[in-house]
Amino acid sequence: MPVAERQALLSLRDLHKVFDTQEALSGVSLDVYEGEFLTLLGPSGCGKTTTLRIIAGLEMPSRGVVLLNGEDITSLPPEKRQVNTVFQNYALFPHMNVEKNIAYGLRMRGASRQEMKEATEKMLQLVQLEGYGKRQPSQLSGGQRQRVAIARSLVLSPRILLLDEPLGALDLQLRRQMQQELKRMQQSLGITFIYITHDQEEALGMSDRIALMRDGRFVQVGSPEALYEKPETAFAASFIGETNLLHGRAAAVRDDGVLMDVGGITLPADSDLWISLGDPLCLSIRAERLYMSAAPVKEPCQVSGILTESRYAGGERVCVIRLPDGQVLKSRHPTEGEVPCVVGDKVCLWWHQASAVIVRDDLEAAS
Amino acid sequence: MKRPVHRREAMAIPMAVYAALFVGVSLMYIIGLSFLTRGEGFTASPPVSPHNYERIASPIYLRSLLLSLRLAGLTALFCLLIGYPFAYFMAKARPKARTWILLLVIVPFWTNALIRIYGWKILFSASGPINQAILALGLVERPLKLLYTDFAVLVGMVYAMIPFMVLPVYSAAERLDWSVVEAARDLGANPIKAFFTVVVPMTMPGILAGLVLTFIPSIGLFFLSDLLGGSNTMLWGNMVHNELLKSRDLPFAAALSVVLLALTGLVILLYRKRGGSAETMVF
Amino acid sequence: MKKNSPWAGVYMALVLVLLYLPILVVVLFSFNSNPGRTANFQFEGFSMQWYENLFDPITGYGQALMNSLSIAFWSVLLSAVIGTLGAIGLARRPVRKSVLGKAGAAALSLGEQLAVLPIMIPEIILGIAFMALFTALKMSFGMVTLVLSHITFCVPYIFITVKGRLATLDPGLEEAARDLGASPLRALTTVTLPLALPAVISGCLLAFAMSMDDFVISFFVNGPTTTTLPLKVYSSVKVGVPPHVNALCTVMLVAVFFLVGMGQLLQARAERRRLKSVKADS
Numbered sequence: 001m002p003v004a005e006r007q008a009l010l011s012l013r014d015l016h017k018v019f020d021t022q023e024a025l026s027g028v029s030l031d032v033y034e035g036e037f038l039t040l041l042g043p044s045g046c047g048k049t050t051t052l053r054i055i056a057g058l059e060m061p062s063r064g065v066v067l068l069n070g071e072d073i074t075s076l077p078p079e080k081r082q083v084n085t086v087f088q089n090y091a092l093f094p095h096m097n098v099e100k101n102i103a104y105g106l107r108m109r110g111a112s113r114q115e116m117k118e119a120t121e122k123m124l125q126l127v128q129l130e131g132y133g134k135r136q137p138s139q140l141s142g143g144q145r146q147r148v149a150i151a152r153s154l155v156l157s158p159r160i161l162l163l164d165e166p167l168g169a170l171d172l173q174l175r176r177q178m179q180q181e182l183k184r185m186q187q188s189l190g191i192t193f194i195y196i197t198h199d200q201e202e203a204l205g206m207s208d209r210i211a212l213m214r215d216g217r218f219v220q221v222g223s224p225e226a227l228y229e230k231p232e233t234a235f236a237a238s239f240i241g242e243t244n245l246l247h248g249r250a251a252a253v254r255d256d257g258v259l260m261d262v263g264g265i266t267l268p269a270d271s272d273l274w275i276s277l278g279d280p281l282c283l284s285i286r287a288e289r290l291y292m293s294a295a296p297v298k299e300p301c302q303v304s305g306i307l308t309e310s311r312y313a314g315g316e317r318v319c320v321i322r323l324p325d326g327q328v329l330k331s332r333h334p335t336e337g338e339v340p341c342v343v344g345d346k347v348c349l350w351w352h353q354a355s356a357v358i359v360r361d362d363l364e365a366a367s
Numbered sequence: 368m369k370r371p372v373h374r375r376e377a378m379a380i381p382m383a384v385y386a387a388l389f390v391g392v393s394l395m396y397i398i399g400l401s402f403l404t405r406g407e408g409f410t411a412s413p414p415v416s417p418h419n420y421e422r423i424a425s426p427i428y429l430r431s432l433l434l435s436l437r438l439a440g441l442t443a444l445f446c447l448l449i450g451y452p453f454a455y456f457m458a459k460a461r462p463k464a465r466t467w468i469l470l471l472v473i474v475p476f477w478t479n480a481l482i483r484i485y486g487w488k489i490l491f492s493a494s495g496p497i498n499q500a501i502l503a504l505g506l507v508e509r510p511l512k513l514l515y516t517d518f519a520v521l522v523g524m525v526y527a528m529i530p531f532m533v534l535p536v537y538s539a540a541e542r543l544d545w546s547v548v549e550a551a552r553d554l555g556a557n558p559i560k561a562f563f564t565v566v567v568p569m570t571m572p573g574i575l576a577g578l579v580l581t582f583i584p585s586i587g588l589f590f591l592s593d594l595l596g597g598s599n600t601m602l603w604g605n606m607v608h609n610e611l612l613k614s615r616d617l618p619f620a621a622a623l624s625v626v627l628l629a630l631t632g633l634v635i636l637l638y639r640k641r642g643g644s645a646e647t648m649v650f
Numbered sequence: 651m652k653k654n655s656p657w658a659g660v661y662m663a664l665v666l667v668l669l670y671l672p673i674l675v676v677v678l679f680s681f682n683s684n685p686g687r688t689a690n691f692q693f694e695g696f697s698m699q700w701y702e703n704l705f706d707p708i709t710g711y712g713q714a715l716m717n718s719l720s721i722a723f724w725s726v727l728l729s730a731v732i733g734t735l736g737a738i739g740l741a742r743r744p745v746r747k748s749v750l751g752k753a754g755a756a757a758l759s760l761g762e763q764l765a766v767l768p769i770m771i772p773e774i775i776l777g778i779a780f781m782a783l784f785t786a787l788k789m790s791f792g793m794v795t796l797v798l799s800h801i802t803f804c805v806p807y808i809f810i811t812v813k814g815r816l817a818t819l820d821p822g823l824e825e826a827a828r829d830l831g832a833s834p835l836r837a838l839t840t841v842t843l844p845l846a847l848p849a850v851i852s853g854c855l856l857a858f859a860m861s862m863d864d865f866v867i868s869f870f871v872n873g874p875t876t877t878t879l880p881l882k883v884y885s886s887v888k889v890g891v892p893p894h895v896n897a898l899c900t901v902m903l904v905a906v907f908f909l910v911g912m913g914q915l916l917q918a919r920a921e922r923r924r925l926k927s928v929k930a931d932s
Contacts, residue, residue: 383761
């Protein structure tokens, strides 16, 4: 079902947020759909937490509108929104046991004792913490606290669950396990999740869509595949996965792409961008999409250079190749059936034209 | 959550009003009084002039001021010399022992200061336990005069003030990251050098708070010098006390207090400059 | 590295002995049969006579104790309300935009400075200032003037303790409460206040001790019928050697040790119960 045909559950319209003199958000617009797992991804300080807090009602935007189901909720206080948050450090109430923590929201709604008891039981079951109801938060492990925090929010059946780096404090193994569990929960409950992380791997593995943020703006919003395969900017390409950015100029512009001049070598490339002759270009090629051979091959997309580094890393080998014009490429190759090249050799790197993409160079401007 | 916190500020209004009324207004009032002249009975009247301050600038009062400052300084110094090691060792003790030692330090706080000072009066008296002990040992032939001396006042002051040094230093030392001390040792500092280059600077907030907390009250504790120093020790606090209740000269007593207030202000200003705050003064 | 040498223990024991020496002397002398009317501090024999008529109306100690207790009670009660509200109001300052406006916020900051001033300046200054102020206002000295002045120095202890606790509280907790449907007031009463309660209590205990112990300020603002315990002790000690004082002090010491001991015991029991429940669960 194409995403655009559905009615948006949540719409952010041109949100701005200024703290003192610093602009944390500068024009954020986004539609989120029913049942979606959307991830806000970006480096720290990019404005993802501010965006989340505005959705939760914990922060007021300086400008812009938040719509839930088409209704303007911009100035609605947090307690009146059908949106709940799992906080980064869980924010469990230390003076209440697990049961009371989970029942807190229902108590605020004036639910009966019986209702609270039943709902709490159900939630403990959902997060696999049966029998832990009487424990204090201080007696729980990090992973267990995490589950309580999720149960405490889900018990209110929110329209949207906001999760602010919920796995940030957990160790790697637990993190992997919780990722799967969260995804399972989201799918079985059908609740919309808006998830914050700065871990691109987590974002790629869990999300239906990723909204990549930087400096208070969305850089690119799309499916994990789209972000990985067709990054629009150099930042997007390098933040998600590992990439090489090859700099050159447009030598010729054709209907199906461009010819790019990189230090005297001409390389064909696909592009949807509007390019004029002589424009500076930036080509993104993933490290694992590069092939290496000792001698030149019959491929249109190839460069040759000196192998300056070759490092064994288990299933793959990481190589660094210096081109004649000084640019450096990093490549990864399966260790099975390796090409016998040693450091100092002249080697040839080649790739399929479709696996490289011309991106807008937004890195230079920033630095 | 930004908006509710804003509204919450209003909850502090009663406290601000109370403080403005009883602290602000009353202090302003005695500053005003200090420029007036003693009137009939217990009143003050114009003309407005700095004559009270001119009177303070005389040798008797300046001597008393110097004496008070010297005693307060000595009190703070001895409190530091005795209290710092105590607090430091306490912070290094095992948690269980720590709780008990802390309790033992705090409990005397809960008993009346006057009664504790009175205990010293018994100890120091000519027929008291100390004199009996040294007489029995044959160290002296006649009882020593201990009571009503500067020494007795100093002992009493240090005794009364030492918890105010121990507690802030302890709370600073307790928060100390001991791995930093280990790092200093690892980098070649011997225990003493590590102590002076790492532990002391890191517990400086506690030391400063302790010095202020022991120095300032020492200037005004007139009952202590009354009980242990008799009429021999005329400290600033005693001057104020006498002017008010014996001479019944309210404007002059006010002027004496204003001088004390100014001194205190100066100390607090210095303390603030070194980064101290009122918060570190309550534990 | 974090270990004391045996000498440290000896040193601490020595300081503690000095700390308790005068107190022990007082306890010992409370059993002295020597009437001590002259300045004679010799211990002559065991006697309980000073305890027997300690609270005899003639001595006035009973009345003084009651006065002190009721002054401390009212001062701490009122200070707890004023100080806790103040701490809640000023805990997360400075805020970006104040409801009171710029001038209001500045006035509030000044008020905060003034509120904590009493614990930083010598008590004698406040004593004289209050005496002068109450005289000017033509108030009669007594219970009211005592309570009003005690509040002034009780508030900072409660205010600073509670504010310190609130500052260490995770602001996320109240946000979480709001997020889960609590109004600002309910978030305050169900989350922030219960968490600040231990600090409120310990601030109150500290303030209570200070009020019971205050001599200097009470000295200047008391009335003819409101002699407090410290005032009574002072006048007794001043005129001669009051054997009753020793007995009174001993009674108070026992009471304090009893209270502190009970507190420790209760705390230890709660801890044990907690540990037990953990063990039972796993």
